[in-house]
Amino acid sequence: MSDTKEHGSSSASGSGKRYRGQRGKTKALDIVNMPNKDRIEVEVNEWGQPNKKKSASKLVTWIGTIARNRLYCPQTYPNWKKIPQPYKDDCWKVIKDKFIIHDDSKNWVFDRLNHRWREHKCDLKAEYYTKYDSDSDRRMNLDPHVMPIEDWDVLLKYWDDEKNKEISEQNKKNKKNQKMHHRTGSTSFAVIREKMRNENLDKKPPSRMEMFDRTHTPSKGGEMDPESAKTMDQLRVALSKESEERQKDSAVQDEVFRGTLKRNSHGWVRMYGPGVTPKQVFGIEGLRTQRREERIVDLRAENSQLKEKIAQQDDKIAEQSDKIAQQGWLGNLEKKDLWSTNGSHFGEIVKYLNLASFVMILGPTYFENTADMKMRYNQIHASMLMKLGRLSLLSFLMLNLALLRNLAPVNCYFQYIPGFLSQVLKPIAFGGT
Structure with missing residues (x-):
């Protein structure tokens, strides 16, 4: 050819x-x-x-x-x-x-x-x-x-x-x-890395944090773009939590860098440029460690989002409860002494409902296997039955409603909960009245 x-x-x-x-x-x-x-x-x-x-x-x-x-x-x-x-x-x-x-x-x-x-x-x-x-x-x-x-x-x-x-x-x-932009022009990261290595008295290669600072700072003066500057500030704050001696350690700086920025694209190592794979830089064990650390960062972000979502759902539950109370039948429950005058039983049900939801949502993150998660779920159920003895069936339905809450779309859940409570739970509580 x-x-x-x-x-x-x-x-x-x-x-x-x-x-x-x-x-x-x-x-x-x-x-x-x-x-x-x-x-x-x-x-x-x-x-x-x-x-x-x-x-x-x-x-x-x-x-x-x-x-x-x-x-x-x-x-x-x-x-x-x-x-x-x-x-x-x-x-x-x-x-x-x-x-x-x-x-x-x-x-x-x-x-x-x-x-x-x-x-x-x-x-x-x-x-x-x-x-x-x-x-x-x-x-x-x-x-x-x-x-x-x-x-x-x-x-x-x-x-x-x-x-x-x-x-x-x-x-x-x-x-x-894309909000972050490097300022290296046609000069490759490999050339910059070698130059920085030669500038170090001990001839050690720069950390990824040092590379980020150099490659995102304009060579002729000026400031980083806003997103790069924000990221650099986050890196400095995270590094400042380490001891003064550890702050100078390239390995510590790389650890901070890895924990602060998003994970690398597949087959790519941030701050190394093209042609370098994670396996080359970190080795097999290092790559596994890196992936575990990246997974932890992802889980923390997911947990934060889930907690925020749960808080929003709890607000909606409280809002629906107020609407149900205004319809009159919750007040009738209190008159029949099925609930204490201060609503403590209702508070207990809400507490267990949220606790069970928390287990079902975050169980895969906090428990090592499904058996542990199921055991914790059963413990919550047993404790709920003990606290709310004569409302055992009601409590059982409420607890399983927590499961429904996580399996069904949120909009669907809040669309049908008033009808579910009035048509199913009310007859059980009143014995068909």
């Missing part, structure tokens, strides 16, 4: 239109015209990421020209994973022809190829698809140097698909909702 390819060919590079005074996409002619035996050496870190700015910049430029070349990276495939492996092998070969780079960097190189390939497709879509209202206009205005018309028709069909349009719109919204 590679024998028939011309890397510098403008017809294959997809360079597209260029207007007077406008700089086109680089063709990396300085690299193309290098003597055959000359190669640029690329220094990399322990993760296989290029960490010297000059060689890294040249390599990224070369990767960009390959990603735009349809003979190496055809644009007709829906995503990078769908591109057949022989194409990727040819990409790696043409990179190795110009650069001295270890095979450990292959994951990083393919990650960058994927990124630049998607960027190129995005540029093509903006230039030749979005501008026009019909496919006929899109065909007419396509630069013949970009790709053959039959390949363009494949892309048009893909972009015209309603499902793909929805995904595209959602991706645009997600991009707009």
Whole structure:
């Protein structure tokens, strides 16, 4: 396959239109015209990421020209994973022809190829698809140097698909909702990490907290964006709770960072840049620990939301109880001495109702297994029967209503509780009256 390819060919590079005074996409002619035996050496870190700015910049430029070349990276495939492996092998070969780079960097190189390939497709879509209202206009205005018309028709069909349009719109919204932005420009995190390592007297790599501070602070002065500044303040507050000696420990800073920010995206380690996996950084045991800690953070957030939701539901229950009382039959219960004059039995039922609900909602979080949760639920039921002896059946129904409360939608629950109380519980309490 590679024998028939011309890397510098403008017809294959997809360079597209260029207007007077406008700089086109680089063709990396300085690299193309290098003597055959000359190669640029690329220094990399322990993760296989290029960490010297000059060689890294040249390599990224070369990767960009390959990603735009349809003979190496055809644009007709829906995503990078769908591109057949022989194409990727040819990409790696043409990179190795110009650069001295270890095979450990292959994951990083393919990650960058994927990124630049998607960027190129995005540029093509903006230039030749979005501008026009019909496919006929899109065909007419396509630069013949970009790709053959039959390949363009494949892309048009893909972009015209309603499902793909929805995904595209959602991706645009997600991009707009991104509130934190790094300020590193074209300089990679790996280059910045190496620079910070060399700045340290002990030559230790920076913590993720230190990396966040450096990469989100404008290099020419100025302030972080509001969301980054807020996050940095949270990190400093969390770190200040540690002893002065521990605050200087990179491991402690990483622990604070991990506990403060949201979990990493799948296969991605925040503050390390592309091509680095959680398994590489944390190892198997470290990765398990990290996932446990992230799970704890998620559970705390979920518990906080659940407690807030329970409080809102309790307010609604109190409101419904007041409405029922206004209807008259709750007052009749008090007159028949089924409830004490101060409403203590009613208070007990509400207490057990909420306690049982708490067990059913948060049981999976606080109990190690279902048996423990069921045992606690039965303890609550038994205690309720002991306290409310002659209302045992009523208490049983109320307790199971707590279960219904968690299985049924909230709106449904509050829609039917007045009718449930009046039609079922009232006859039981009054013996059919």
